[in-house]
Amino acid sequence: MLLFAFAVMAAQLAVLTALYLLGRRHVRGGAGPEPMPETCPRLGVIVPVTGDHPGMREAVASLLDQDYPDFVAVFVTATADDPAVALVRGVAGDDPRVLLVTAGPAARCGQKNHNILAGMRAAATAEVFVYCDSSHVADRHFLTNLAAPVIRGDAPMTSGFHKIVPGDAATGTIGMAVTCMALHLLQPIRAITQPWGGAMAISRQAFDRFGLRELWGSNIVDDFSMGPHLHRFGVAAWPVAAACLETPMAGMTLARWDDWLTRQLLYLKFCIPPGWLVSIVAVFLLSAPPLLALCVLAAWAFGAAGGAAAVAALAYLAAFSGLGLCYRGLCPRKVGVFAWLRGYAATFAMLAWCFGRTFATNTMSWRGIAYKVGWGGVVREVLRKG
Template sequence: MKTLFVLSALAEALLLLALWNAGRRHVLAGLRNPYKGPEPFEPSPRVAMIVPVTGDTPAVRAGLKSLLEQDYPNLRYFLVTRDGSDPAVGVIDALIAGRGDAVRLVSGPAETSGQKNHNLLAGVAQARHWADIYVFCDSTHVARPDLARLLARPIAEGKGVMSGGFHRVVPHNDTTPTLGMLLACMFLHCLQPVRAVTQPWGGAMAVSRKAFEEHGIQAVWSTNIVDDFSLGPHLAKKGIRTWPVGEACLETPLKSVPFAIWQDWLTRQLLYLKFCTPEMWLGVVPVIWLFFGPALLALFGALGAVFGAADPWWLGAAALYGAAFFGLGLLYRQLAPLRVRLLPWTLGFFATPLMAAWCYLRTWTTFHMRWRGTSYKVGWGGKVLRVIRQ
């Protein structure tokens, strides 16, 4: 048992340290390179920004407003709702009134895919005869004015056919669920520059029209539950990886996130892994062990030592483990967009791996994807088998 604990604790520490080292420059790029004004480049391809929208919330209003203030000159907007009764319709119409570069579209209800995919394809259908590059964005994150330019530039310069950004949670309080979502996004953000495993993020990604058509992305999206996690593996099989753009980082302001929201959000991210790449979902079992195994062994070993049922060695080992994990938390604290008090940050850093392990266990008994009143029965590879509207 001691050997298992020592090896697991070392592996966990090395994994977190390697992740921090691989991603810290990328994560900090957006923080240390703020928007400096328009910077034109040639050639200047025609860009269609396609944004699926639903609901009328402060996040949607702020996100759409920021997207509609892009500085890229050769840009048109295609904002897509499921139907004309969506509360987002009034928000969109008010924001684009009198503009000739933006249209609102209605996609209709999805029958063979996730609703977001269906909305994206409705935008593509309207934009394909004009655009050279498609930029796909979520409506609930605040974008820099140069987001479209940052995503289009690597494609225009021939660095790749697909580029991607990410988002950072900006915490407006320091409750554990809020910081847990910040840390989960931060860990994923650190993976972005690791080309062997990086995945596009649907909230800010760009694909050339030529690649979109040549590689059958429409066929993939038209039957799949999700946009990014289906696109990444599909193109990876063809040797195509996302070109990560560190500065293309959106902001997600959060405050007082309920525990249930944190749990359901993280479970949903892991469900995409299960449905779209089940081999990867099974392959992360050792990582999940590292998330909770060392902490569990340290806790029970220390308790056993206190009550005389285990070797006193466990007290020192548990203290050393806690100190090392605390030190790793201080490293990741350097990547936070705002300064967070030390105690709440430490609680969040210790809690997040445990929550990830718990949410992963939940995916073993979950066979439907539920989102905004719709349940999707999903099969192998993320294919939608049935849409159940509640």
């Protein structure tokens, strides 16, 4: 039993080390900004919006303050009386590049997908589509960085990502930062990378060729559904290190972190069921070792394990913490060592808890709407509308 426990600990350390070494350059920005393309076709920047949340004004303003010379920004709400309508109008003023679109309630797909498709219909003159969330802050080169590989013909589709910028040392805030960092580190691993819906670009031609309108029109989510669908065509999203947004965050509670991570894992379950099943092993490998090490130390304290086992468990915990400090070096805003290690350790426990929750449901609830979801992420029924 001890040999098995220490084998799992060693495997976890190997995985965490490999993830850090393979992804750190990408997280730090890769080779730097993309050059401005020689030709600049019109971009349709599609931004589903709802509510009026802290940081939204800054995020919306950043998407309009871009160095790309020709784009139309389409902000889409489900209803005309959504508070986001007034927010966008207040930020955009009379900017002629901005369109406001009301999509209406979704009946056959996730509301975000429904909003995106409505926004694309409004961007009739766009040759390349860019999809963004309204909760992340972009630098002035974001659109250029994200769209340039598509315009050059290097890839039909690109994906960026985002970094959590912690505004406090709350365990939930740091845990969110660690979780998103881990996903960010996975982005350059082309065999498993998935597009991220908060920063994607695709040519109109590729969008039509791959049948994404039909896919999104019946699916619960945009990005998770695209990964396996595009793989059937031998296509993967091109990760663009320089197209990285910032997400200022403070006051994240454990409950909100729990809901967010459970939702991400449910997307995996619904859209990529084989990947979800394989993840059972991965989640055990990542989450069990700290608990196993503590159990070994407890066994030593009660005389049920030898001193050598206790030393090995302490060595594992030291290595585990040391890797956590390496990850801390990738965070865009430094936090205290103790606070970071607390959030880092909590991430592994939260992963196991949230993954366990995905076994108990086939429904998805988000922003006041519940969906019954089938194989491949297909929406079977909209159960409740908020």
